[in-house]
Amino acid sequence: MNRDTGWFKSSHSSGGSNGCVEVRFAAGTVGVRDSKNATGPRFEFTTRAWRSFRAATTRPSC
Numbered sequence: 001m002n003r004d005t006g007w008f009k010s011s012h013s014s015g016g017s018n019g020c021v022e023v024r025f026a027a028g029t030v031g032v033r034d035s036k037n038a039t040g041p042r043f044e045f046t047t048r049a050w051r052s053f054r055a056a057t058t059r060p061s062c
Contacts, residue, residue, distance in 0.1 A: 009035060 007022040013035075020035040030050040033042035045053065 007031075007033070007038070 004027070005025040007024045009020050009022050013020045022033050022035045022038075024031040024033075025047075028047060030045045030047060031042050032045070034040060
């Protein structure tokens with residue numbers, strides 16, 4: 001991934017929910033932060049680590 005996507009929420013996030021995280025894809029990294037605290041702490045993952053995380057936490061299709 002070479003382009004910066006900017007911060008975004010999942011399309012599954014509801015507008016009134018306070019329990020959201022935002023994700024940002026940039027060159028070789030994936031950032032994750034609390035949507036309520038945009039200037040607060042954030043996690044940074046390599047794209048490889050992010051893919052492993054997603055594979056381990058994504059619900060399989062029925």
